Amino acid sequence: MARPQKDKPLDLSKPTEITAGSIQRLNCPQGKSQAFLRDIKSPSLSVRVTTNGAKSFVFEGKIHRQTIRRTIGDVREWSIEEARIESNRLRVLLDNGHDPRDIERRQKAERAAKKAEEIANRITVGEVLDRYIEERRPYWGEANYKDHLKMIAPGGLPRKNRAGVMTVPGPLVDLLGMRLVDLDGVVVETWAARESKSRPARVRLALRLLKAFLRWAAQEPGLMGKANPDAASSRKAREVSGKAKPKTDYLQREQLEVWFSYVRQIQNSVISAYLQCLLLTGARREELATIKWGDVNFQWSGLVLKDKVEESRAVPLTPYVAYLLNTLPRRNEWVFSSPTSKSGRLVEPAIAHRQVCDAAGLKVTLHGLRRSFKSLSEWLEIPVGVVAQIMGHKPSATAEKHYTIRPLDLLRIHHGKIEDWILDQAQVEYKHQQSLGSFRLVSQNGYSS
Known part of the structure; x- marks a missing residue:
């Protein structure tokens, strides 16, 4: 039997034995996007050729009266015999009522799930915590956001308020590199016991933040079953970190004079005014x-x-506070501005306040000034609800929540009494009329005119 000529066109209208020579001679007819050379040995097998000359083995069959076609592979990667074996395998699946497409989709999904499982098992606490902070930040206040950053800070940077002293790593740093699936109650208890020896207060805060983080992670798609929501909730972890002691620092009545004397001597008028207004x-x-x-x-x-x-x-806006604000420079939109701060406003007044307290022989924090306002108001028998409303404390009684409405004018009467009494105890000479007369006009945009 004469061997067919290499340049003779193939008859694609009927099946023929697929050989290396027939594949080589196969070309896409002019005017068509693709053509098929069907195999006589394996009726479900064809070689497809496209207009750009690409050739691949293709399986074709029917299931539920629907023709399906699946690409087996490139003719350069599959031998003819391998393609026939794969075609016969797919043919058997169809004969048994199994759609190869469904099987392929299921296998693909299983491979994806296995890969996701492997990734979830490898993911570290630090990676998930970074995602948690980024996602939850819009729902947090600035202080809460900064607390999270301090918990994971690497440390080793110069402290702004203490020359030559470096910052220490945050309490949670040792947990960041471990796998999330390994973070359990025993690990947290061991960590809490170690860290609490040097900074129990920081550990108590870290435990609260860690508990919220783990509960969030336990509900995240892709992390379910990988995070233990109760890992930071054990009684032992709480016990080793100790109980928070209530802070009692505040200015007593007899300390007001010396405190005001030193604060009013601060050369930075913005810090001086800020501290007085805070009290x-x-x-x-x-x-x-x-x-x-x-x-x-x-x-x-x-x-x-x-x-x-x-x-x-x-x-x-009580008279003396108004007087203090009116004396401040209008550098920008902030009342307590700072020409050296990136934000343009006062950021760290605690340093100056500590220096003042050290010089005056006092131990009072910035929050202690807020506590002082509440404590000193007791001397005047001001209604508790009035003081709470001025300070922004949440109402604790039903009557306060739903029935007591205090307009600003009423608050001003009581607040003015508190200010007058504090200034009197501090021996601060101040005349309302003189201060009011020194006010400058302020335009609608808030800047002096």
């Missing part, structure tokens, strides 16, 4: 530090503060 308003340190000129209403004696419980709260 006289009872505000939280960041509430006061972040006020803008647009939050101050000199005409109607009001001040708007960002609130920890509510979005914001309005408090009276």
Whole structure:
């Protein structure tokens, strides 16, 4: 039998034995996007050729009266015999009612699930914690966000307030490199016992943050079953970190004179005014530090503060506080501005306050000034609800929540009494009329005109 000529076109209308020669001679007819050379030995096997000359083995069959076609592989990678074996295998699957496409999809899904499982088993606490902080940050306050960053800070950087002293790594640093699946109650208890020897208060905060993080991770898609939501909730971990002792630092009545004397001598007028206002308003340190000129209403004696419980709260602008604010430079939008700070506002007044307290022989923190406002108001028998509203404490009684409405004018009466009494005890000479007469006009945008 004569061997067919290499340049003779193949008859694609009927099956023929697929050989290396027939594959080589196979070309796509002009005007078509693809053509098929069917195998006579394995009726379900064909060689497909496209207009660009690409050739591949293809399986074709029917299931549920529907024709399906699956690519086996490139003719350069599969031998003819291997392609026939694969075609026959797929043919058997069809004869048994199994769709190769469904099997392939299921196998692909299983491979993807296995890969995801391997990734989830390898993922570290630090990787998931970074994702947690990024996702949850919009729902946190600035202080909560900074607390999380401090817990995982690597340390080794110069401290801003202590020359020559380096920062230490955050409490959670030792846990960041371990696998999330390995973080269990025993690991947390061992960690808490070790860290609590030097910084129990930091460990108590870290435990609270870690507990919230693990509960979030336990519900995250792809991490379910990998995070133990109760790993940081054991009684032993809480016990080794100890109990928080209530802080009692505050200014006593007889200490007011010396405190004011030293604070008013601070050369930085912004810090001096800030510390005095912090005591006289009872505000939280960041509430006061972040006020803008647009939050101050000199005409109607009001001040708007960002609130920890509510979005914001309005408090009276008492005469001496108004006097202090009116003497401050209008450098930018911030009331307590700073020309050296990146943010443009006062960031770390605690350093100056510690120096003042050391010189005066006092031990009072910035939050202790807020505690002092509450404690000193007891001398005047001011209604508890009034002081709580000024300070931004959440109402604790039903009547306070739903029935007691105090307008700013009423708060101003009581707040003015507190300020007058504190200034009197501190021997601060101050005349309302003189201070009011020195006010400058403030335009609608909050800047002096």
